[in-house]
Ligand code: CTP
């Protein structure tokens with residue numbers, strides 16, 4: 068199969084709080100996006116590589132050109148899902164499948180790309196890497212606030228059925244396009260509630276297959292994640 072990789076790097080990085088797009092934040096001596104792109108290129112899975120950057124951004128475009136001049140860049144949208152849609156619109160005609168990867172996961176090992184790609188090759192329409200959840204998870208009132216108020220627990224899902232999901236998420240291209248098309252009818256609240264591509268595909272009734280993710284594939288969200296990633300760059304913890 069012919070695979071395109073879409074790296075989404077158009078977020079603002081509000082929770083990291085550096086006043087710049089998160090993909091520009093330094094990890095060691097290079098921006099997060101450089102690490103993420105090196106990982107994608109090392110995995111040798113991409114026939115076509117598209118990076119979604121913040122609208123009007125020049126720095127991240129320059130980063131892409133420096134890493135590989137054949138990388139296509141496109142402007143992002145206001146949600147992650149819009150950013151993915153913008154990339155889906157520019158893929159070449161000969162592509163069969165797509166891997167959508169977060170620039171915010173700079174240390175994803177090659178093996179994870181391979182597991183996702185291999186599952187697609189074996190016929191899966193949708194594949195996501197995941198890990199077992201280590202925390203006990205509670206549900207409460209919906210909240211978009213970072214600081215949660217004192218509040219009441221609703222329920223405790225059984226931990227053994229929970230999985231923490233990572234990227235790259237892999238899809239048959241027609242399947243992902245159809246799911247994004249259906250989502251284009253969503254109202255703002257529905258659109259804001261989409262946190263990954265697999266959700267869209269699930270809502271179309273498509274089975275989503277899970278492969279093993281990696282603890283090395285952490286997502287940089289807040290400053291402590293960057294500290295952990297710096298320590299990981301220094302060398303293996305165990
Ligand atoms: N992303 C994107 N376009 C958006 C929002 C997010 O391409 N409109 C990308 C981010 O660049 C990131 C990935 O989606 O690689 C996961 O998003 P997240 O971790 O939430 O990153 P940010 O949106 O940048 O961070 P924050 O929510 O703290 O602002």
Ligand code: MG
Nearest residue numbers: 078079080147
């Ligand atoms: Mg975000």
